[in-house]
Amino acid sequence: MCDSINHTSEQIEDLVVEPCLEINEFEETAPKASFNGLVKDAPRANTSVVNGLSQQLIYQINLIVPDALVSFDDLDVELGSAAYPFVPPAAKQALQEAIERRGKRLVVNSAYRTLAQQMLLYNGRFNNPNPVAAPGTSNHQSGLALDIEDRQGWLPFLEGSGWHPLAGDPPHLDYRGQGAKDLRRETILAFQQLWNKNHPNEKIGEDGRWGPKTESCLNRSPAMGFEKAPWDEKPRILRLCRPLMEGSDVRKLQQKLKDAGFAISVADGVFGSEADKAVKEFQQRNSLVADGIVGAKTRELMA
Structure with missing residues (x-):
């Protein structure tokens, strides 16, 4: 390990x-x-x-x-x-x-x-x-x-x-x-924890140290991110920023907006200008501050 x-x-x-x-x-x-x-x-x-x-x-x-x-x-x-x-x-x-x-x-x-x-x-x-x-x-x-x-x-x-x-x-x-x-140390530890979360049968040591096992696992990791994401248990705040936010939570948000009839061409998991506009329109319809920031209140109304 x-x-x-x-x-x-x-x-x-x-x-x-x-x-x-x-x-x-x-x-x-x-x-x-x-x-x-x-x-x-x-x-x-x-x-x-x-x-x-x-x-x-x-x-x-x-x-x-x-x-x-x-x-x-x-x-x-x-x-x-x-x-x-x-x-x-x-x-x-x-x-x-x-x-x-x-x-x-x-x-x-x-x-x-x-x-x-x-x-x-x-x-x-x-x-x-x-x-x-x-x-x-x-x-x-x-x-x-x-x-x-x-x-x-x-x-x-x-x-x-x-x-x-x-x-x-x-x-x-x-x-x-x-x-x-x-x-x-935390930079390495964060990767080790995410790898283990997604590979319970191929765990590596969570020691915050760089070595051949961690290097091999990082090279074999998906560039688009792991299936089990760190925000699955504790949702992150979504908004338009640079670099653009992307991930499974953005894809779910886009799909909810699309299902609700907002102009989302594709649920690609990237929070761009299209998603920002749709979120602001959703917030306006629901008497929220139309800032494009998907926090707890906006997320609750979308559930």
């Missing part, structure tokens, strides 16, 4: 400084929808091809450590095509204050990078002369990393907030302030 070759907590001082500029450029190639196959077979043109699995992993982390990662996509930011806008609450507050002080939009090319995304980059490392960290060891799996444009211009506004530049990596910042928690 044990799968350990390295414990992430032992690697804090031994990070691989990845070529963030090159990785950001790679991520900005044409984004694709989730790949309907296994991670090991997924095209490596853009790590958004594992969006379905990535969203399950992020949700599972927040089940392990409640509110460990919160979205900052409601701030004045422009996000890269495969950037997951998640940081700790205190780190988000620091970003908000910096944006308000500068009065300018913050361009974020990368933030939290899921284990599945890192696996794709790692699988392609032999075709890349630059170093790529093994899954679970990159500081982008810590939940405390950002790659931004115009870092030098932003540093005076971030000074004293807990965000610090990383030497030798021009776009990169790490948050070391109040509420900082390195989530690299």
Whole structure:
């Protein structure tokens, strides 16, 4: 059951400084929808091809450590095509204050990078002369990393907030302030828990360690996410965001809206503009705030 070759907590001082500029450029190639196959077979043109699995992993982390990662996509930011806008609450507050002080939009090319995304980059490392960290060891799996444009211009506004530049990596910042928690162990643990939930006859150790068994299982995981999702027991709030939310819960929502006569062309499990419009129309008909956010009240009326 044990799968350990390295414990992430032992690697804090031994990070691989990845070529963030090159990785950001790679991520900005044409984004694709989730790949309907296994991670090991997924095209490596853009790590958004594992969006379905990535969203399950992020949700599972927040089940392990409640509110460990919160979205900052409601701030004045422009996000890269495969950037997951998640940081700790205190780190988000620091970003908000910096944006308000500068009065300018913050361009974020990368933030939290899921284990599945890192696996794709790692699988392609032999075709890349630059170093790529093994899954679970990159500081982008810590939940405390950002790659931004115009870092030098932003540093005076971030000074004293807990965000610090990383030497030798021009776009990169790490948050070391109040509420900082390195989530690299939880990043791996989240995958191990999801794998075991879906493979009761092929369980792996839930130790938060990266090793050959975890690597093999991740490569054999569906890029679109597992059948048994982490939100099955505790529903997540659905809304229009970037990257687009997708999964079994979105597909069920779309089908309910479609059955109720709303304009849903296909229940593809992706919460796009069509679903957002239909949800707002449903909310208006039921005297709810038409914000497109599917929370407890909207979900209850749809039951």
